[in-house]
Amino acid sequence: MPEYGLPRVACLQLDSKHADVEQNAQKVESLTNHLRPGSLDILVLPELALTGYVFKDHEEISGFLEGPSLPSSSSPTLKLASDIARRLCCYVVAGLPEKAVDSSSSDQGSQIYGNNPKHATCVSTSQPRDARPLDADDHSLPQWAKPAYNSALLVDRQGRHIHTFRKHFLYEDDKRWSLEGPGFQVVDLPDVGRICVAICMDLNPYEFKTDFGKFELANFCRELDVDALIVPMAWLLPPQEACEVPDLKRPSMNTINYWAMRLEPLFVPAHSIDSEALEDDEASLVPKSVKGGKAMVFAAANRTGKELSSVFAGSSCQLLIQMNQRPLLLGALGISEEGVLLPD
Template identity: 45%
Template sequence: MRIACVQYAPELGRVTQNTERVRELTTSLKPGQVDLLVLPEMALTGYMFDSLEEIASLLEDPYAGEGATLALASELARHAQCHVVAGFPERASPRALEELGSQGQHDARIAREEVTGLAHLPRVERKAFNAAMLVSPDGSLVKIFRKHFLYEADTTWADEGGGFEYLDVPGLGRICVAICMDLNPYTLESEFSRYELASFCEQHRVDCLVVPMNWLLPEDEIGAQTGPNEPSFATINYWVARCMPLWMPGLCQPGHEGHTTYVVACNRTGVERV
């Protein structure tokens, strides 16, 4: 499988400008050159919104054919003749609400009474979701995946998705799309060794785990890198640690040795609201 990630610095709220920037970055892609194109979490809107009111005008409903992200993802998919994954803020349409907790979703959250801190719990319920769409090479919407574990910045406007999911996709195999904080322990309070997302992928023999991200640079690395394009090895090592069940076959599901899962992390670059 050939995969390309679009990693750039979206400007908060500037959807038109961000759309043009993604077009510039993908203009050289030729039809059939890649099988999967991945954009970051909240790819066209930026990420740091303080309230539902602030982000309300940018919410999208792909089921109704609405939104800049669906329009761009469909354009890119048709142009490159590939599947596209793109993060976006989703309006809680009736269909989206119907899908919460539907069959096939795995709810990996620990009980609320086990959570002592409230920073990562939603403050606004059933209004919007931090989501990612999968679009087919013909430009049609295949599926919407919703962020299951929220980061503190999400809680000002988004609700929790119903659970982790996978989908069997011709040409891609069994794919799971999760979003950023989904790779962490739930609310950062469940046991590290639960490996919620990776264990789900191992149990269901997922072929490709795709994770659009707005992952923070560790505080001790801010200003310490030699250049803006230098990787954060501490971050990469942490991602690897959170995926331990996938590179230690049989750790959580004995008998699953021999299955390979590819992990695709597409993180944005740049800064917001500093």
Template identity: 30%
Template sequence: MKVACLQFAPELGKVDENIKRANAILSQTALPTELDWLVLPELAFTGYNFQSLEEIKPYLEPTTSGISTRWAISMAKTYKCHVTVGYPEVTPTPNPTQYNSTVTVSPTGAILTNYRKAFLYYTDETWSSEGPSRFFSGPLGSLGQVTLGICMDINPYRFLAPWDAYEFANTALSTSSNLICVSMAWLCTLTPDELVQNPQQADFATVAYWVERFQPIVAASQKEAGAGEGKPVYVVLANRCGTEKGVCYAGSSTVLKIEKGGVSLFETAGKSEERCLVVDLKERPKFQVRSAGN
């Protein structure tokens, strides 16, 4: 299976320009002819750091029928792959509700699922409602059993739940998902000046944090290995980069492999790098992040 994460730096509210930016990156990327999945960040074309419902209202898109969905359908047909993209959703009147969502379409352009973010970050809470279900876990086209999340979903609920509740990871574990995907607008603690230093280098502190949030899956894979069982679990983390209103994003999109109690990393994008990261899950990962037993 071949997956791609399109990491770029959208500008807040500049939807048309952001789409052109994404298209330009794709056109400069040697995408494989047998690409299975193209994944974009959270709120990919609108930008993320809206501070109120009034501010984001002009950019809300009707459920699975706005500009982001139309783009996903077009790209799915062009590249003959599944496409997942984040967008700000509004449900139909008379009682419209706003959600921070992702839509996933099939290679033929059919809508497969519309997932609404369950665990909201404080920025989301200024305009979005919580998704009615905790995460998506189920069959997703020819990709198989998949668990989907959006950014804050991998954290403890509202940072009030116990750190070791691991709600998202345990959902993936309980549903036997061997493929996990999280679209992100993940922040970092770096300053704008630090972001532009060695832009092609990942923010490995952020990557290490992401790895920790999948600890139940790591532990389960070690037990399965001891019993002579288990299959690898692949985690696709598609983040954005850049800055908005002084807020810095971590970039560092990556794909992880969890197997036999170890965590390895196929490759990462840099913390400030705009690129389409392409990974073949059949290949050997480049880096060992965590060895079995450590």
């Protein structure tokens, strides 16, 4: 663990080639070859890391749907994440287009993985928090032949699948093929801490329609006192920067500053916690002293490159967040850079 007792997180940034799963998987392997086993706690891959992000409709993406409910041979993202986790002895978070199953792969409650007590992983997972407004349209109604979610799976250091997080707030490109996930969640990992995994648009106001100051995701993380907020992304470059042809070797500070602004409740004490709004199961997870002076890490693993007309911002970064202090930028990659960010 680093000085602050926070998990050591590595963010992988790559230019995912559309629908080329094999090439993208090879690139991830190549970009992680230099990492040493034991040098990190969590490796984060971008949103839809192996498939690319822009699909015109559900039919186009249906042949790429996968997930932990399927055999590992039919889930290239799970296989890749498991192989890397075992090689580096770290947890891996990876975005994928998930084939929906009735029972949901989002396990809840306490679970123990592994038969050997020395290497077993015991995790505790919160119930999903539905952060949509009460009058939100129900986007779970489309009846596709193969219902799908924009998801991120989590595997442990032995490569075993622990949990699947589903994107709760959808971007317009997601709505062509994905259902809304049930809500924000946290997972307690005994050797790492409490983490929340959200996906890209989850950081924004719901559909850009709710009050900008509601900070749905940040307030959830503050209320449940997370140690790390991990966000796989396919975040677009701001239009003004795309027009200006920025220095692609440098990060987009407009993007990083926006991400930091969306975390305001985690470092501005004026935001009060509504304890009465917590669900019963969440209340049991909240410490008696919520968000005092302890630090947390925000880790954004974005993709780079261009897909059709979408230009991605890259700029994967990590921020140290602490109450009453400005967010501290621990490190960032450039707009067009492919690589792994692992701050000291």
